[in-house]
Amino acid sequence: MxxxxxxxxxxxxxxxxxxxxxxxxxxxxxxxxxxxxxLVVTVNRRPDEVxxxxxxxxxxxxxxxxxxxxxxxxxxxxxxELAARPLAPVPTGVTEVLARLxxxxxxxxxxxxxxxxxxxxxxxxxxxxxxxxxxxxxPAGRLVxxxxxxxxxxxxx
Amino acid sequence: MKALCWQGVNELSxxxxxxxxxxxxxxxxxxxxxxxxxxxxxxxxxxxxPAMRAGDVIGHEFLGEIVEVGPEVRRHKVGDRVVVTSxxxxxxxxxxxxxxxxxCDNSNxxxxxxxxxxxxAPGGIYGYSHAMGEYKGSHAQYVRVPFADFGAFSVPDEVxxxxxxxxxxxxxxxxxxxxxxxxxxxDVVAVWGCGAVGQVAARAAMLLGAERVIAIDRYPERLTMTxxxxxxETIDYTRTDVIAELLERSGGRGPDVCIEAVGMxxxxxxxxxxxxxxxxxxxxxxxxxxxxxxxxxxxxxGGSVFVLGVFAGLVDKFPLGAIMNKGLTFRAAQQHGQRYxxxxxxxxxxxxxxxxxxATHTMPLYEAPRGYDxxxxxxxxxxxxxxxxxA
Numbered sequence: 001m002x003x004x005x006x007x008x009x010x011x012x013x014x015x016x017x018x019x020x021x022x023x024x025x026x027x028x029x030x031x032x033x034x035x036x037x038x039l040v041v042t043v044n045r046r047p048d049e050v051x052x053x054x055x056x057x058x059x060x061x062x063x064x065x066x067x068x069x070x071x072x073x074x075x076x077x078x079x080x081e082l083a084a085r086p087l088a089p090v091p092t093g094v095t096e097v098l099a100r101l102x103x104x105x106x107x108x109x110x111x112x113x114x115x116x117x118x119x120x121x122x123x124x125x126x127x128x129x130x131x132x133x134x135x136x137x138x139p140a141g142r143l144v145x146x147x148x149x150x151x152x153x154x155x156x157x
Numbered sequence: 158m159k160a161l162c163w164q165g166v167n168e169l170s171x172x173x174x175x176x177x178x179x180x181x182x183x184x185x186x187x188x189x190x191x192x193x194x195x196x197x198x199x200x201x202x203x204x205x206x207p208a209m210r211a212g213d214v215i216g217h218e219f220l221g222e223i224v225e226v227g228p229e230v231r232r233h234k235v236g237d238r239v240v241v242t243s244x245x246x247x248x249x250x251x252x253x254x255x256x257x258x259x260x261c262d263n264s265n266x267x268x269x270x271x272x273x274x275x276x277x278a279p280g281g282i283y284g285y286s287h288a289m290g291e292y293k294g295s296h297a298q299y300v301r302v303p304f305a306d307f308g309a310f311s312v313p314d315e316v317x318x319x320x321x322x323x324x325x326x327x328x329x330x331x332x333x334x335x336x337x338x339x340x341x342x343x344d345v346v347a348v349w350g351c352g353a354v355g356q357v358a359a360r361a362a363m364l365l366g367a368e369r370v371i372a373i374d375r376y377p378e379r380l381t382m383t384x385x386x387x388x389x390e391t392i393d394y395t396r397t398d399v400i401a402e403l404l405e406r407s408g409g410r411g412p413d414v415c416i417e418a419v420g421m422x423x424x425x426x427x428x429x430x431x432x433x434x435x436x437x438x439x440x441x442x443x444x445x446x447x448x449x450x451x452x453x454x455x456x457x458x459g460g461s462v463f464v465l466g467v468f469a470g471l472v473d474k475f476p477l478g479a480i481m482n483k484g485l486t487f488r489a490a491q492q493h494g495q496r497y498x499x500x501x502x503x504x505x506x507x508x509x510x511x512x513x514x515x516a517t518h519t520m521p522l523y524e525a526p527r528g529y530d531x532x533x534x535x536x537x538x539x540x541x542x543x544x545x546x547x548a
Contacts, residue, residue, distance in 0.1 A: 044251040044262075078251060119263040122249045124229070127303055128180045129266035129291035135162060135172060135212035144210045148267055148287050155269030156276060 034092070038083040039107060039157050041114045042074050043121050050080040050121050057117035059126065060084060067110055082117060084110050100154065101146075108153030115152060159546065160214040160297035161525040166204035169526045174214060177293060177301035182229035185305035187241060191322045192219040192295040193516065193543045194532040195243075196352055197467040200421055201286060202529065205443065206469050208270055208287040216296030216544075217243035217283040218326035220318055223309070224299070232306040238318075239309040240502075241302055242494030243326040245281040245290065248307035252280075259491035264303065265290040274470065279491055296525055298546045310498045315506050319513035322543065323353060324501045328512055330465055330492040331357025332501060334416040335365055337488055338463035342366030347403055347412040347455060349448040351379035351391065353515045353541050354465055355418035359389040360510060362414070371406060373399055375424070378538040386514050395426050403455045411457035419448040420466030429474075436473060443470035453479050453487070464489035515541045521548035 043050050050057065051071050060069065060082075070083040086106035091099040099105040116126045134141050160174045177186055195218050200206045223237045233239065246253045250262035261280035265271060270288040271278030281303075284294015293300060302309055312321040331354045340346055346362040348355050351374035362370045370389040374380050380391040392402050403412055421444035424430060433445040452462050453476045462485055480487050504510040517540045520528055528542030 042251070044249065044254065115268065118250075119247070123183070123247045123263055123304070125181050125183060127247070127263055127266060130177060130180070130293045130301055131175070132210075132214075132291055132293060133175070133212060134210050135164065138165075138211055141210040144208050144287050147208065147270055148291060151267035151269040151287075153269070155272035155278065157268075157272065 040083040059116035158298040186225040187221040214293040216294035219295035258493040323512040327353035329494040329497040335361035344413040350418035415452035423447040446472040522546040
């Protein structure tokens with residue numbers, strides 16, 4: 001009986017260990033993939049209008065050598081897929097959360113540049129928000145302020 | 158300038174706020190002549206829509222006069238009397254070019270919030286939370302109108318201010334429900350809600366050739382108004398079984414097209430209303446989809462359900478099985494106003510569409526908190542409270 005219990009415990013322990021090892025590999029792989037993922041917008045213009053003569057739209061060009069850029073025609077006449085990703089390593093895990101909260105994740109600048117590039121190429125200008133002021137600072141209002149401050153560089157893009 | 162500010166849940170006040178100015182070259186500044194309450198404002202007021210901050214100017218349905226234009230505005234000039242669509246569309250992204258204006262890719266200046274909530278961000282809208290871009294609303298003496306060439310429409314001389322006002326939001330929203338709901342000649346159409354949007358949806362269904370249009374509500378004055386000004390049949394849902402009534406009036410088939418114009422704070426006479434309300438209060442469900450559920454159950458096999466009422470997040474007990482097994486087409490949208498405004502102004506000028514009667518209460522802007530109390534609580538037969546910022 002004692003031997004059976006020990007055997008079951010050993011088997012269980014090995015199973016948990018194997019599961020943790022596998023899931024850590026999965027997590028690492030997922031994190032690696034997320035860190036190297038292209039951020040993409042589709043611009044409703046032909047490629048030669050998006051990057052005339054190979055020149056990037058100004059908001060993206062401002063990032064200079066810090067980003068890698070890929071341009072290709074979108075299917076179905078939907079314009080141009082404009083993709084970019086930071087060349088420098090991006091933070092992951094806890095450091096990613098802190099960097100995003102602090103506005104220091106390099107992907108935030110890339111997302112913002114892609115969105116501004118799309119707006120500029122499609123409309124001729126980068127739309128700016130109204131300047132709004134609060135009449136009464138509240139904890140919920142401060143959260144909104146933080147969300148708004150990061151909104152151009154965050155999201156699902 | 159004077160403006161109506163959201164100060165917290167169920168708290169509004171008129172404040173002095175900075176005047177808007179031209180920020181982008183395609184902006185115009187509009188001196189607001191009329192601006193109206195909308196049922197969707199009540200979700201802001203009730204605290205159901207996230208991302209509001211004390212001091213935010215609300216209001217999104219308005220008409221006025223252009224007093225300043227940016228250097229790149231081509232289709233308008235100072236002095237134009239314009240009605241402005243509530244959703245801001247750039248006019249040149251894929252969505253705007255495909256007449257899906259409320260999904261504009263470029264007008265929401267805070268896209269991350271919408272993307273986190275919905276997967277992709279909707280377009281920007283005046284005075285409707287920071288999740289929909291950071292734009293001051295129209296319950297003010299002036300408002301900045303981005304991409305003015307696409308969102309502002311000159312009002313023909315023969316169309317009155319009050320008629321044109323509702324072409325900003327209520328009328329295009331209602332029209333969209335009937336048109337994108339696929340109303341065809343000979344159809345039986347049911348519309349849930351006899352507010353301004355529901356009335357226009359019912360009228361649009363008639364103008365698109367529906368044989369029979371039945372509107373559902375519980376407020377006698379709204380039911381009477383719909384019968385009188387729209388010409389639709391009505392059902393008071395507190396007095397009868399709506400689904401049985403609709404079956405009887407549609408030869409046992411159910412309506413071909415069901416249009417929901419109620420939204421996330423729907424009321425019903427049944428016990429499920431209490432169920433939804435309790436869950437909403439406990440934070441277990443964000444929206445109350447009572448009318449949507451009923452529309453899905455009532456709709457004929459192979460019919461179409463269109464949701465016009467505003468919903469913010471998650472609902473419970475959504476009858477997906479009914480949609481699947483009856484082969485329904487289920488569709489929804491925020492309004493693609495730019496697609497419909499010229500046609501609506503034309504219909505109004507020809508007398509085929511009447512809208513001014515929906516302005517049941519008109520008052521100066523400084524009385525706006527009272528106007529919202531009348532509107533929210535349906536006091537004194539209020540269908541829409543309209544504010545005059547310069548009175």
